[in-house]
Amino acid sequence: MSFLPDPALRRLRDAFDAPDLSDSRYTLLEPIGRGGMGAVYAVHDAALDRRVALKVIDAGAHAESRIVARLEHPGIVPVHDSGTLPDGRPYYVMKLVEGEPLHRVPLEMPEALRVFLRVCDAIAFAHSRGIVHRDLKPENIMIGRFGEVLVLDWGVAAEAHAGAPRAGTPGFQAPEPEVTAASDIYSLGMLLRELVPEPRPPLRSIIERATQQRPEARYESAADLARDVTAFLDGTRVQAHRESLGEAAARLARKHQLWIVLIATYLVLRTILFFWFRR
Amino acid sequence: MSGFPTTRRSTVARIASIDGEERRRAWEALVSAYWKPVYKYSRLKWKLDPDHAADLTQAFFARAIEKDFFRSYDPAKAAFRTFLRMCLDGFAANEFKAASRQKRGGDATLLSLDFQTAEGELVEHPAAPNTDLDALFHKEWVRSVFTLSVEDLRSLCEARGKPICFEIFREYDLDPEDGVSYARIGERHRIPATTVTNHLAFARREFRRLVLDRLREMTATDAEFRSEARSILGAGFE
Numbered sequence: 418m419s420f421l422p423d424p425a426l427r428r429l430r431d432a433f434d435a436p437d438l439s440d441s442r443y444t445l446l447e448p449i450g451r452g453g454m455g456a457v458y459a460v461h462d463a464a465l466d467r468r469v470a471l472k473v474i475d476a477g478a479h480a481e482s483r484i485v486a487r488l489e490h491p492g493i494v495p496v497h498d499s500g501t502l503p504d505g506r507p508y509y510v511m512k513l514v515e516g517e518p519l520h521r522v523p524l525e526m527p528e529a530l531r532v533f534l535r536v537c538d539a540i541a542f543a544h545s546r547g548i549v550h551r552d553l554k555p556e557n558i559m560i561g562r563f564g565e566v567l568v569l570d571w572g573v574a575a576e577a578h579a580g581a582p583r584a585g586t587p588g589f590q591a592p593e594p595e596v597t598a599a600s601d602i603y604s605l606g607m608l609l610r611e612l613v614p615e616p617r618p619p620l621r622s623i624i625e626r627a628t629q630q631r632p633e634a635r636y637e638s639a640a641d642l643a644r645d646v647t648a649f650l651d652g653t654r655v656q657a658h659r660e661s662l663g664e665a666a667a668r669l670a671r672k673h674q675l676w677i678v679l680i681a682t683y684l685v686l687r688t689i690l691f692f693w694f695r696r
Numbered sequence: 697m698s699g700f701p702t703t704r705r706s707t708v709a710r711i712a713s714i715d716g717e718e719r720r721r722a723w724e725a726l727v728s729a730y731w732k733p734v735y736k737y738s739r740l741k742w743k744l745d746p747d748h749a750a751d752l753t754q755a756f757f758a759r760a761i762e763k764d765f766f767r768s769y770d771p772a773k774a775a776f777r778t779f780l781r782m783c784l785d786g787f788a789a790n791e792f793k794a795a796s797r798q799k800r801g802g803d804a805t806l807l808s809l810d811f812q813t814a815e816g817e818l819v820e821h822p823a824a825p826n827t828d829l830d831a832l833f834h835k836e837w838v839r840s841v842f843t844l845s846v847e848d849l850r851s852l853c854e855a856r857g858k859p860i861c862f863e864i865f866r867e868y869d870l871d872p873e874d875g876v877s878y879a880r881i882g883e884r885h886r887i888p889a890t891t892v893t894n895h896l897a898f899a900r901r902e903f904r905r906l907v908l909d910r911l912r913e914m915t916a917t918d919a920e921f922r923s924e925a926r927s928i929l930g931a932g933f934e
Binding site for chain 2: 420421422423425426428429431432434437438440444445470503504639658
């Protein structure tokens with residue numbers, strides 16, 4: 418046998434991992450990537466003649482497909498099918514999202530905040546179903562070709578009430594050893610910091626509140642966090658921020674810019690006309 | 697499937713067998729998996745010239761067979777490949793201390809090992825400067841496991857009258873050309889793309905089994921087998 422160079426070793430390792438779909442409705446196309454607790458492949462679904470994504474789940478993550486299937490939400494990739502490969506590994510099939518992960522999409526601030534709000538919406542929904550994601554980071558947010566925002570990779574997700582151990586990625590991980598919904602709030606705060614590296618004071622306060630060391634000092638829910646970000650976008654008062662008189666005036670001025678310009682123009686014209694007719 | 701073992705027993709356990717033939721086959725399997733990692737490690741770690749490294753490799757395995765080095769292996773303490781590398785380090789240190797090249801080749805049984813090929817691989821694919829030598833030994837061991845498994849797969853496909861399965865595996869996974877696709881391979885072999893995917897699935901399924909068999913053969917306990925499988929095959933292995 419001739420020498421196997423390093424790229425051949427990598428390909429053989431991939432071949433070793435590749436799912437055996439020979440007796441199923443799916444044909445393996447290509448690997449897409451490896452996420453939390455499994456590898457994802459693009460496959461062709463012969464029954465419906467479409468491309469879908471198939472995730473082969475690692476040992477110890479068998480609950481993932483059931484967790485994701487419970488989360489029917491426009492911001493969460495839907496599960497179509499699940500099963501077991503001939504070698505015993507479980508898999509599930511989901512929508513194939515064509516797009517780019519968030520960290521590869523350059524976004525200006527208002528747009529970045531609108532994307533963030535949609536992430537908050539998906540996470541608030543998951544929390545309402547008793548599920549915590551545990552690995553929120555830009556790599557796990559997909560921006561679809563038509564602007565869809567999807568939270569991916571629920572491989573380490575867990576029941577919120579089960580006191581699951583800490584998981585995820587350093588830098589986005591909450592400090593507490595047992596994960597609750599508040600831990601996802603912390604990760605959302607870190608995500609916001611990543612999206613807006615130089616925030617204005619009200620937004621900085623939102624990030625600070627979301628990333629407090631003590632879970633009880635953070636926002637109570639992803640919906641509360643989203644409400645404050647929406648307030649910031651709308652120019653109304655941000656709950657997490659104690660604003661000075663000057664800041665309040667500047668905020669009101671920004672918010673009511675058009676009215677202020679109209680009133681000022683009116684007053685200037687009235688003054689000019691007043692002096693004109695007095696002459 | 698003539699002459700093809702469906703499962704392999706641990707070589708590490710078999711080298712302690714009282715059956716001489718069983719012991720001989722176990723040593724053959726062990727040497728075939730480890731001689732290249734040992735040779736390349738010796739060349740790079742002690743900067744030995746090719747002849748000197750070949751002598752050391754020969755002498756190490758010959759002495760190991762003669763003195764039954766590996767009988768003292770305790771799976772609770774380390775993986776077998778780590779134990780073997782530590783034995784090699786100790787053996788080489790003693791040899792260098794004695795500085796006796798004649799003694800090294802002296803009464804050792806010469807094994808039939810193709811050092812010229814191993815040297816050619818080192819020259820054609822040199823290790824990066826400052827390579828971690830433990831990592832290099834591990835990588836060469838992985839290369840050995842895969843190389844032997846690919847050979848096993850070729851033999852198995854031929855024995856089962858399915859050489860096309862190996863050929864498709866070679867064209868798609870082992871040595872693909874740019875833009876390789878099921879359709880292109882199908883055209884070349886005049887078979888539909890669905891048959892290509894079925895042949896490839898067969899080859900991959902057997903390759904997976906053969907790699908695990910090789911690993912089972914090179915480890916002593918189930919725990920070591922699982923740990924080694926995870927170390928070379930990643931988190932996907934169960």
